[in-house]
Amino acid sequence: MASLLAASSFSLQLRIFQSPRTKTIKTLDSVQVPAIRCSLNSNQTLKTCKICKTQFDPLLNHPRACRFHTAHFGGETKRKFESVYTGGTMNTPDSGQVFQYWHCCGSEDPFDPGCTAAPHSSYDD
Template structure:
């Protein structure tokens, strides 16, 4: 998906962070994203990133598999270049 920017430049949609960006200003820290999925399963016993609430089952938690963040809206844990849907 491309659309004209304010100055007539083409902007693209990043498939990692879902933000519009200008290819001319894309650099190695432009995109912030999670490289893994938000999952619902038991954490590895050696890595307890979460606190169970009083009504939570003792066997499952929801978190990003890459960094352990429990908020699905958490800011990405990795930065890199934006990647367009056209870049395949």
């Protein structure tokens, strides 16, 4: 198997804002990442996966090639815990700040690669 490494590169900007659970701030700005094209043949046309939106070589596709989440990334606020019986908001952890996570697996990392794996599926399928 041969791989073709593209000569171009792109800039990646990543920001992870303060999490109420971890109390950390992580930032990574303008990191140059080489664009990589994996293919058996440099003339092979790559397809775009309709699930994860990455390009892939159909000849290299396998049952765990595509990683994705089956639900959305979102959060809940203190309002969810309001009590209709006591007429107010109950005391909640994190002072009612938004707690965000993947609703399918509970991961708090917005850049988690995915909790489900399947073969890539192109728009041509």
